[in-house]
Amino acid sequence: MDIKVLPLPVDMKKDKIKDETRLGFGKLFTDRMLIAEWKAGNGWCDARIQPYAPFVLDPACLVFHYAQEIFEGLKAYKWDDGRIAFFRPEMNARRFNQSAERMCMAEVPEELFIKGIEQLVALEQDWVPTAAGTSLYIRPTMIAVEPVLGVKPSEHYYFYVILSPVGAYYAAGFNPVSILVEDHYVRAVPGGTGEAKTGGNYASSLKAGLEAKKKGFDQVLWLDGRERRYIEEVGAMNMFFVYGEKIVTAPLDGSILSGVTRDSVLKLAPTLGYQVEERKIDVNELFDDIRAGKVTEAFGSGTAAVITPVGRLCYKDECLQLTEGKVGKITQNLYDTLTGIQTGKIVDTFGWVKFIE
Ligand code: COI
Numbered sequence: 001m002d003i004k005v006l007p008l009p010v011d012m013k014k015d016k017i018k019d020e021t022r023l024g025f026g027k028l029f030t031d032r033m034l035i036a037e038w039k040a041g042n043g044w045c046d047a048r049i050q051p052y053a054p055f056v057l058d059p060a061c062l063v064f065h066y067a068q069e070i071f072e073g074l075k076a077y078k079w080d081d082g083r084i085a086f087f088r089p090e091m092n093a094r095r096f097n098q099s100a101e102r103m104c105m106a107e108v109p110e111e112l113f114i115k116g117i118e119q120l121v122a123l124e125q126d127w128v129p130t131a132a133g134t135s136l137y138i139r140p141t142m143i144a145v146e147p148v149l150g151v152k153p154s155e156h157y158y159f160y161v162i163l164s165p166v167g168a169y170y171a172a173g174f175n176p177v178s179i180l181v182e183d184h185y186v187r188a189v190p191g192g193t194g195e196a197k198t199g200g201n202y203a204s205s206l207k208a209g210l211e212a213k214k215k216g217f218d219q220v221l222w223l224d225g226r227e228r229r230y231i232e233e234v235g236a237m238n239m240f241f242v243y244g245e246k247i248v249t250a251p252l253d254g255s256i257l258s259g260v261t262r263d264s265v266l267k268l269a270p271t272l273g274y275q276v277e278e279r280k281i282d283v284n285e286l287f288d289d290i291r292a293g294k295v296t297e298a299f300g301s302g303t304a305a306v307i308t309p310v311g312r313l314c315y316k317d318e319c320l321q322l323t324e325g326k327v328g329k330i331t332q333n334l335y336d337t338l339t340g341i342q343t344g345k346i347v348d349t350f351g352w353v354k355f356i357e
Contacts (some may be wrong), residue, residue, distance in 0.1 A: 016126070021167070022129070034119075063145065070096065075087055081198075086354045089354055093113040102195070190255060220234065224285060238256065238261070264332060265338070297330055
């Protein structure tokens with residue numbers, strides 16, 4: 001599909017980044033965006049790169065009432081030789097369409113998804129930051145824009161991509177976060193939408209997150225929705241627990257997100273000499289194992305969160321400290337290797353990195 005490039009008027013050009021070390025996450029957006037439309041009977045049409053601008057939408061659009069919406073998150077990095085590298089974009093394209101299928105939305109052709117992002121980022125490459133720990137975060141999104149109040153799949157969608165130069169997701173940067181195991185609210189149930197990257201999953205996590213924040217935690221760790229016993233994920237991250245030289249994470253059983261970084265950690269860790277295991281993790285056994293010193297580190301993984309060390313983990317009335325509040329050795333090794341591959345400092349033997357063609 002041909003993507004039209006509309007002119008960017010001079011007065012729509014934004015000021016460039018002033019200080020790359022103070023970007024934060026998702027607060028600043030670049031000059032242009034990609035948009036394409038899908039209509040029942042017509043398929044995809046009108047793909048264009050245009051100036052970044054607000055939408056004018058009918059207040060009856062299905063997305064506003066019944067949350068028919070999906071999104072993705074991936075990153076681009078500017079290497080020292082000036083090339084722009086993407087990390088496993090085909091995984092995001094595939095997961096986007098899995099989410100689309102679950103939410104009864106139109107599938108986006110992989111070519112439109114990947115080539116569209118490449119073309120947009122090529123035009124916006126001056127916005128890719130280069131300071132340590134920064135990148136260009138790419139947010140592909142699809143929303144249902146048919147204006148109708150009956151509950152049904154939309155017959156009109158916008159697929160769009162916006163770009164945001166970012167630093168660390170957590171304000172503390174690459175430092176251990178404090179996590180509360182949530183024993184009241186649940187994020188997902190078997191047969192629900194937990195595996196889909198859809199806005200509703202994040203909206204329904206807000207109450208627990210807010211209550212945890214008031215108690216001084218950065219995030220909540222969800223338990224399974226049936227027994228409230230097995231570790232699932234932390235909304236913005238999959239979770240890993242380090243048992244000596246073995247790294248354990250929850251299996252993909254339909255209610256957690258199939259993380260690209262999760263998959264990368266599972267493939268990378270054995271090459272660094274660690275064993276990996278995907279298994280159900282009972283929260284009571286986990287706490288026994290932390291108390292007994294068998295669990296030596298914990299960390300989360302995600303595109304935004306990269307690899308985030310966990311320093312304090314609390315469940316009901318008990319708080320346990322891991323790695324004395326420091327970054328664990330294995331967590332650091334995985335972080336350095338993964339970000340090294342993404343930024344071209346370490347050779348990519350996996351074929352994960354893609355450049356703009
Ligand atoms: C990502 O890691 O890309 C996500 O979409 C998580 C989001 C909560 C920032």
